[in-house]
Amino acid sequence: MRIATWNVNGLRARQDFVLHWLRERQPDVVGLQELKLTDEQFPVDVFEAEGYSALTHGQKAWNGVAILSRKPAEVLQRGLPGQEDFGARLVSARIEGLSFTTVYCPNGKSVEHEDFPKKLAWFAALAEHFEQVADAAEPTVLCGDFNICPGALDSWDEARHAGHIFHTDEERARLARLFDWGFVDVFRDRYPDTQEFSWWDYRGGAFHRGHGLRIDFLLATPSALGRVHEVFIDRDYRKKKDGLTASDHAPVVADLD
DNA sequence: ATGTCGGAATTATTCCGA
Numbered sequence: 001m002r003i004a005t006w007n008v009n010g011l012r013a014r015q016d017f018v019l020h021w022l023r024e025r026q027p028d029v030v031g032l033q034e035l036k037l038t039d040e041q042f043p044v045d046v047f048e049a050e051g052y053s054a055l056t057h058g059q060k061a062w063n064g065v066a067i068l069s070r071k072p073a074e075v076l077q078r079g080l081p082g083q084e085d086f087g088a089r090l091v092s093a094r095i096e097g098l099s100f101t102t103v104y105c106p107n108g109k110s111v112e113h114e115d116f117p118k119k120l121a122w123f124a125a126l127a128e129h130f131e132q133v134a135d136a137a138e139p140t141v142l143c144g145d146f147n148i149c150p151g152a153l154d155s156w157d158e159a160r161h162a163g164h165i166f167h168t169d170e171e172r173a174r175l176a177r178l179f180d181w182g183f184v185d186v187f188r189d190r191y192p193d194t195q196e197f198s199w200w201d202y203r204g205g206a207f208h209r210g211h212g213l214r215i216d217f218l219l220a221t222p223s224a225l226g227r228v229h230e231v232f233i234d235r236d237y238r239k240k241k242d243g244l245t246a247s248d249h250a251p252v253v254a255d256l257d
Numbered sequence: 258a259t260g261t262c263g264g265a266a267t268t269a270t271t272c273c274g275a
Contacts, residue, residue: 009275010263034275036264061264062274107275147275201275202261248262248275 001071001256002026004234005102005143005216007033007199007249011064015043017244021237022050025253028070029095031102031143034247035064042066055093063087065104065144071096077133083125086118090126098224099134103144110165119147123174127181136182139224145199145216145249148175150185153195154214166213183219186231186254196233199249207238216252227256 004027008014011032022030035042035058042056051070057078058064065088067073073093080090080103092101103126108119134140148171152158161167179185187196197212206212218231231254238250 013263034263109274204258204260206261245262 001028002253003029003141003256004251004253005031005218006251007145007216007247009034009247010036012037014247017241017246019050020241029100030068032066033102033104033145035066036061037064055091057088057091059088063089063104065089065091065102067091067093067100067102069095080125081129083122086122097139099138099140101142105146107147108165111168120170120174127177130181136221140221141224142183142219143217147215149213149215150175156211166215182221184225186218186220186225186228190231198233198252200238202248216249218252218254228254229257230255
C-alpha cells in the first residue's frame with residue numbers, strides 16, 4: 001500500500017497537476033491539504049474517474065482537507081473537536097484496518113501574532129484527541145502539513161530562524177507530545193542524518209537556492225512503521241510539469257507492506 | 258523588489274494568507 005501526504009495549495013488551481021502526479025506515482029491513499037474549496041466544490045467525479053473515492057472536509061476559500069483512497073474508506077472524524085472555529089483542518093478514515101488522519105495545522109504567522117498561541121492550543125487539542133480516542137498499539141497514520149520544523153536539520157538555516165515561527169521550543173514541544181503518545185516521524189526514522197525539505201517559498205527563487213523546510217510528515221505508530229519499506233519526499237513534483245504550476249509543497253510518500 | 262502564488266471582493270485592482 002502506497003500512502004502519501006500533500007499540501008496542494010488550492011485544488012482548483014492544482015487539479016491537473018495532482019492528476020499528473022496520481023497517474024505517475026499511483027498512490028493508494030492520499031491525504032490532501034489546503035484545498036481552498038467547499039465540499040460542494042470538490043471535484044468528486046474527476047477523482048472517481050481515476051479510481052479514487054474522496055472523503056472531504058472543506059470550507060470556502062481557505063484550509064480544507066481530504067482523503068483520496070482506492071480502497072474502501074470509512075470516515076472516522078471531520079474536524080478537530082473543540083477547534084472547528086480555526087478552520088477545516090482534519091479528516092480521518094479507517095482504510096483496511098489502518099487508521100489514517102490528515103491535518104492542515106495552523107501556520108501561526110509569527111510568534112507575536114494572536115494566531116501563535118491559537119496554533120499551540122490547536123496542537124494540544126490534536127494530541128489530546130489521539131490520547132482520548134486512539135490506541136497507539138493500533139496501526140495508525142497521522143500525516144499532513146504541520147507547519148513546524150522538528151529540528152535544526154529540517155531547516156535550511158536554523159541559526160537564522162531559531163526562536164522564530166516554525167522554529168520555536170514551544171512548537172517543538174507540541175510535536176513532542178505526539179511523539180510521546182506513540183507517533184514516529186517516518187522519514188526521519190529512516191533517514192536520521194539526511195537534510196531534505198518538503199516546502200520552499202514561491203518567492204526569491206527559494207527552491208533553486210535550497211532555501212526549504214521539512215514541515216510535511218507521515219507519522220506512524222510502531223505497528224504501522226514496521227510495515228514501511230520505503231519513504232521519500234517527492235521533490236520532482238515541486239517543479240513545473242508540462243507548464244503547470246506546482247504547489248509550494250512537495251508530496252511525501254511511503255510504501256507499506 | 259517584502260521578489261510568488263491562490264482566492265475573495267469587486268469588476269482590473271487591491272487585499273489577505275501563506
